[in-house]
Amino acid sequence: MNKIIPIGPYHPLQEEPELFKLYCEGEIVRDIKWETGYNHRGIEKLSESKTFDQVFFLVERVCGICSTSHPFAFANCMEEIGEIEIPARAKYIRSIIGELERIHSHLLWVGLAGHFLGYNTVFMWAWKYREPVLDLFEMITGNRNSYAMFKIGGVRRDIENYKIPGIQETLDLLKRKTNLLIGAVMDDPVIHARTKGVGVLSREDIINYAAVGPTARASGVDIDVRRDDPYAAYPLVSWKVITAQAGDVFAKAEVRLLEMLESISIIEQCLEGLKKEKEGGTEVLVKEIPEGMGTGRAEAPRGEVFHFVKTDGSNYPVRHKIRAPSYVNIATFRKACVGQTISDAAISLAAVDPCYCCTERMAVAYDIHTGEIIMNGAGLLELSVQKTLKLKS
Amino acid sequence: MITLPEIEIVQKHFGKAVHDVAVRSLKRATVTIDPESIVNVSRFLFKDLNFRFIIASALETDRGIEVLYHFSLDVSGLILNLQVILDKEHTEIESLTGLFEAANWIEREMHEIIGINFRNHPNLDKLISEGNWAEGVYPYRKNEQRAEGIRSENSEQ
Numbered sequence: 119m120n121k122i123i124p125i126g127p128y129h130p131l132q133e134e135p136e137l138f139k140l141y142c143e144g145e146i147v148r149d150i151k152w153e154t155g156y157n158h159r160g161i162e163k164l165s166e167s168k169t170f171d172q173v174f175f176l177v178e179r180v181c182g183i184c185s186t187s188h189p190f191a192f193a194n195c196m197e198e199i200g201e202i203e204i205p206a207r208a209k210y211i212r213s214i215i216g217e218l219e220r221i222h223s224h225l226l227w228v229g230l231a232g233h234f235l236g237y238n239t240v241f242m243w244a245w246k247y248r249e250p251v252l253d254l255f256e257m258i259t260g261n262r263n264s265y266a267m268f269k270i271g272g273v274r275r276d277i278e279n280y281k282i283p284g285i286q287e288t289l290d291l292l293k294r295k296t297n298l299l300i301g302a303v304m305d306d307p308v309i310h311a312r313t314k315g316v317g318v319l320s321r322e323d324i325i326n327y328a329a330v331g332p333t334a335r336a337s338g339v340d341i342d343v344r345r346d347d348p349y350a351a352y353p354l355v356s357w358k359v360i361t362a363q364a365g366d367v368f369a370k371a372e373v374r375l376l377e378m379l380e381s382i383s384i385i386e387q388c389l390e391g392l393k394k395e396k397e398g399g400t401e402v403l404v405k406e407i408p409e410g411m412g413t414g415r416a417e418a419p420r421g422e423v424f425h426f427v428k429t430d431g432s433n434y435p436v437r438h439k440i441r442a443p444s445y446v447n448i449a450t451f452r453k454a455c456v457g458q459t460i461s462d463a464a465i466s467l468a469a470v471d472p473c474y475c476c477t478e479r480m481a482v483a484y485d486i487h488t489g490e491i492i493m494n495g496a497g498l499l500e501l502s503v504q505k506t507l508k509l510k511s
Numbered sequence: 512m513i514t515l516p517e518i519e520i521v522q523k524h525f526g527k528a529v530h531d532v533a534v535r536s537l538k539r540a541t542v543t544i545d546p547e548s549i550v551n552v553s554r555f556l557f558k559d560l561n562f563r564f565i566i567a568s569a570l571e572t573d574r575g576i577e578v579l580y581h582f583s584l585d586v587s588g589l590i591l592n593l594q595v596i597l598d599k600e601h602t603e604i605e606s607l608t609g610l611f612e613a614a615n616w617i618e619r620e621m622h623e624i625i626g627i628n629f630r631n632h633p634n635l636d637k638l639i640s641e642g643n644w645a646e647g648v649y650p651y652r653k654n655e656q657r658a659e660g661i662r663s664e665n666s667e668q
Contacts, residue, residue, distance in 0.1 A: 155639035163650060198539070328564045328613035341563070347538060347588035413539065413581060413590050415565075426568045426581065437651075439568035446566075446613055 120148055123460055125467070127156050138451070138467070145459045150452050165438040170196060170270060170407060173435065177425075178264050180442060183226060186219045187418030188440065189268035191425040194349050195414025196270045199429055200407045206351075207395040208272035210388040213351035215258070215267050216416070217381040217388075221292065222251040223419035224374040224381075227471045228299060231371060234465045235312050240303065247295040250288050257281065257509040272401025279397055282389050293382050300375045313367035317454035317466030320365055327450045330443050331421020332373045333470045337365035343417040355387040367469040374471075406431075418443055420471050444470070515540055517560055517584065517591065525552055531594075541579075541592040549580070549595055550605045556582050557610055562591065564613045569625045571653045576602050576627060597627065606632035624651040 120141040127135040135156035141149040161180055165173050177188035190212065197204065204212075225248040232240025252262045258277055259265035267273050277285075303309055319329070324337045334341055342359040344352040360376045362369035409431040415424045421443030428436045447470040454466040513534045521542060522529050528551075531543035544552055556562040562582040569578045580593040597604060606629040607614035618629045619638040626649040629635060637644070644650070 153641065155637075155641055158639045160650075325563070326612045328611060341585045346585045347583075347590075411541075413592065415590075422565070424565050424581065426566075426579065428570060437568065437570035439566065441566035445616065449612065449616060 125463065127153070138463075140455070140460060140463055142460055145461075147455050147458055147460060147463055150455055152448075152451075162438050162440055165435055167434070169433045170435070173438070174268055175266065177440065178266065180440060181418075182263060183223050184219055184418040184420060184423075185264045186215050186267065187416050187423045188425070188442075190216055190350075190416035190418075191414045191423040192427070193268045193270060193414070194416060195412045195425045195427050196407060198414055199410045199412035199427065200270070200404060202271055202402060202404055204272050204402060205395075205399050206354075207276070207392065207397075208400045209351040209354070210391045210395070211273045211275075211277055211400060212268070213355070214277065214385050214388045214392075215265060215273075216350065217384045218251055218254060220381045220419045221296075221378050222248050222255075223471075224378050225251065225299075227374060227419075227468075228303065228371065231367075231465065231468055232303075234468045235309065237306075237308065240299075240309075243295075243302070244299060247292065247299070250291060253509060254285060254288050256506055257284070260506065269401065270407070271404040274401075276398060276400050277392060279393060282393065285389060286386070289382050289385060293379070296375070296378045296382070300379075303371060303375060309371075310368065312462075313371065313465065314364075316367045316458065316462045317469050318364070318366045319450055319454055323450060323453045324365075327453070328446050329421070329450050329470075330446060331418070332370055332377065333421065333447045333450065335359065335361045336369035336373045338363045341422075343415050343422045347415060349416065351388055351391065352384075354391060355384050357384050357387075367465055370469045407433075420444055421447060447471075513537060515589065517589065518542060520560070521552065521555065524555060528552065538588045539590055539592075541594055543594040543596070546595040546597055546604050549593070550607065550610070552593060553580065553582075553607050554610055556591065556593070560584065561586075564607075564611055565590070567614070567617050567621065569621045569627060569651070571599075571625065571651070575599050576625060578604065578621070578627065580607070602626055603628045603630060605630050608632055623649075625649050626652065 120143055123140040123142050125138040125140065127137040137153040139151045140147045161176060165176055168176055173192060174189045177192050178185045180188045225244045229241040229244035232238065232244065255265060256262050259267050259275060267275060319333070319337050321338050324334045324339045330341065338361060340359060340361050345359055357380045360373050360380060362372050407429050409429055411428040413424065413426050415422050423443060424441040426439040430436050450470060451467055454469070455463050458466060513536065515534055515537070518532055518534060518540055522532065525544065525548060528545040528548035529542060530545065534540045557564065562584050565581040565583050567578055567580045569576060574596050576597040576599060578595050578597065582591045582593060584591065595604065604627060606618055608618065609631065616638060618632055619635055621627050622629060622635045623637050623640060
């Protein structure tokens with residue numbers, strides 16, 4: 119008889135509500151069933167009641183971590199319908215934001231993967247070096263997440279040239295620390311033992327499940343929207359798509375870690391590009407969007423984000439379909455998990471990097487001796503404002 | 512007029528089943544086909560031309576229920592939208608799950624939100640609104656009557 123081991127809907131390893139039922143025989147997982155929809159927000163339907171400018175803020179909230187990938191795909195989609203060409207400066211800024219996001223998302227994943235394996239040193243390190251990336255975001259956009267940078271026809275804020283040396287400094291730090299992490303993860307015998315041959319997805323599985331992003335690239339499927347269907351500044355810079363062949367958790371880690379170095383290189387080239395462009399002029403005026411339909415995509419940290427929009431000449435979408443990469447990637451869990459032991463199930467699932475929300479920053483704390491509140495809402499806000507001012511100065 | 516080799520091959524193979532072709536650019540095209548040949552055309556795209564299935568979108572228009580199957584050819588960056596138009600009274604089409612597993616969830620979702628019946632789908636249970644949405648009420652239909660019974664008994668308790 120099979121025992122059912124549930125992961126979720128509320129589980130310390132899965133901070134998003136989703137229920138996976140593992141049907142186990144002894145230690146071995148024999149089948150898996152899942153229940154989704156605990157947190158269905160109806161964003162596609164909501165989008166039909168928003169103007170195009172408002173939809174950006176809505177789709178930014180599809181995912182808390184890759185919060186630029188959905189506006190990116192939506193902007194590509196609307197610019198395809200309206201046949202709009204954006205200024206070069208806006209292209210560079212879009213790519214910089216997209217790549218910074220990839221770095222912080224991959225660092226988050228490396229940390230979580232370490233945590234799932236019980237290797238908390240990796241977790242602490244990766245998250246420590248994720249902070250400077252979020253600080254960069256705060257300096258550039260004013261927000262750590264949900265940057266509100268994109269609009270039809272360009273970007274909402276410029277990256278002024280005087281900020282470039284500061285960004286470069288952080289990138290230098292990140293380059294050193296990424297290399298350190300790569301060394302720490304790739305040469306660690308414990309990580310090898312826990313991740314090699316675990317959660318293997320073959321090339322055929324990837325094609326069958328139409329999986330995308332690092333999940334696909336780790337199984338030797340060489341797809342990347344940035345190269346295949348170029349957008350923003352990606353055709354203007356040189357970089358390479360990282361692939362691996364093994365298809366196991368280790369290969370997925372390898373792809374993500376090496377991608378971070380590529381991202382840093384892309385950002386550096388974009389910053390060089392920015393220096394050559396005149397400041398300002400980050401958008402073109404868009405008066406109306408004609409009737410029609412369009413498809414836009416962008417390579418998010420987790421893979422291809424796909425948006426389909428049908429318009430009727432008004433200011434609202436008639437239909438807006440969103441396909442996030444986890445939608446196809448999570449389905450591969452059946453292949454990755456069945457036949458493995460329960461203890462490998464968590465890391466196999468984590469290997470596809472299902473989305474988590476990460477906007478928390480600190481908690482309200484009490485002094486254990488006096489019971490006084492050390493920090494309240496107003497104090498937290500004040501602290502946040504001060505930090506932003508400090509970053510700006 | 513832009514022509515694409517992939518589209519020409521599809522037209523040659525499925526002559527009468529292809530109702531309309533709209534090539535927007537070298538990377539975007541829409542082909543409207545007869546709903547009965549959806550499996551054959553999809554098989555040809557997927558197996559012979561190595562297209563990747565991205566997702567499908569369903570929407571209600573004056574013409575009926577339109578379903579767009581979005582396919583991607585990653586070597587050239589082409590997105591091919593395979594469009595079928597279903598009669599509003601008879602929303603039934605063959606499932607693509609026999610070809611690739613990727614169609615499984617999205618067909619369940621389309622069944623749930625817009626009421627398309629997929630023949631030979633292994634499991635058409637609700638995917639996203641289990642337990643808090645009434646049977647036979649489809650939120651993405653434009654003229655859906657929402658006066659009563661929108662919530663099932665389950666969520667009223």
